[in-house]
Amino acid sequence: TQLLEQSPQFLSIQEGENLTVYCNSSSVFSSLQWYRQEPGEGPVLLVTVVTGGEVKKLKRLTFQFGDARKDSSLHITAAQPGDTGLYLCAGAGGGSNYKLTFGKGTLLTVNP
Amino acid sequence: SAVISQKPSRDICQRGTSLTIQCQVDSQVTMMFWYRQQPGQSLTLIATANQGSEATYESGFVIDKFPISRPNLTFSTLTVSNMSPEDSSIYLCSVSGGLNYGYTFGSGTRLTVV
Numbered sequence: 407t408q409l410l411e412q413s414p415q416f417l418s419i420q421e422g423e424n425l426t427v428y429c430n431s432s433s434v435f436s437s438l439q440w441y442r443q444e445p446g447e448g449p450v451l452l453v454t455v456v457t458g459g460e461v462k463k464l465k466r467l468t469f470q471f472g473d474a475r476k477d478s479s480l481h482i483t484a485a486q487p488g489d490t491g492l493y494l495c496a497g498a499g500g501g502s503n504y505k506l507t508f509g510k511g512t513l514l515t516v517n518p
Numbered sequence: 519s520a521v522i523s524q525k526p527s528r529d530i531c532q533r534g535t536s537l538t539i540q541c542q543v544d545s546q547v548t549m550m551f552w553y554r555q556q557p558g559q560s561l562t563l564i565a566t567a568n569q570g571s572e573a574t575y576e577s578g579f580v581i582d583k584f585p586i587s588r589p590n591l592t593f594s595t596l597t598v599s600n601m602s603p604e605d606s607s608i609y610l611c612s613v614s615g616g617l618n619y620g621y622t623f624g625s626g627t628r629l630t631v632v
Contacts, residue, residue, distance in 0.1 A: 439620050439621070446527075446625070446626070446628070447625050447626065448522075448524075448610050448612075448623030448624050448625050448626050449561070449610075449621075449623050450623070451519075451620035451621065451622070454619060454620050492558070494560060494561070496621075504549065504566075504614060505563060505566075506563070506621060508560045508561045508562075509560060510559065510560045511558075511559065511560045513558060
């Protein structure tokens with residue numbers, strides 16, 4: 407069974423601060439996906455990283471996939487209240503393994 | 519990416535009754551996935567629904583409790599049967615855009631069993 411350890415579980419910061427969320431596993435994933443979920447909605451895909459060492463940027467969000475494809479991080483620069491939400495990482499096993507393994511999530515609150 | 523319409527968005531049900539949740543996709547997809555999410559928690563896969571065959575259930579979930587229908591490539595239902603308060607949760611359907619392209623989720627059904 408593939409497990410994803412996500413940390414921190416809760417994060418409350420002030421507007422303008424930077425933060426990093428981590429997602430770690432002992433298993434190798436073919437890709438790793440990051441989602442953000444707001445109350446009353448389903449998760450929305452932010453990014454998919456596929457190649458070991460890959461870095462992707464989405465405005466103030468920077469995503470990195472570890473060289474060994476076992477871990478990933480999400481860094482937010484100058485957080486804003488609109489960034490508030492539940493951030494979920496999810497790993498895809500690859501090949502015929504179509505299932506996603508989700509981390510426990512990071513509940514981020516950005517206070518104005 | 520696909521667009522999923524899920525309903526109902528929320529319901530309050532009496533224990534012992536059943537609720538059927540529907541998901542309609544705007545394109546044909548091979549597999550649809552059903553998840554359960556405790557409020558503020560992560561997602562747990564209940565089952566994978568393929569058109570024309572029985573759903574594949576994950577450990578801890580059984581067909582008698584969570585029967586699934588998949589009559590065609592754009593539609594699926596999940597029924598939560600003989601509900602108890604422990605079934606209170608958010609239920610989500612999802613489709614894949616391919617392993618390297620992410621999944622699309624419905625907006626969820628918030629179920630409260632009283």
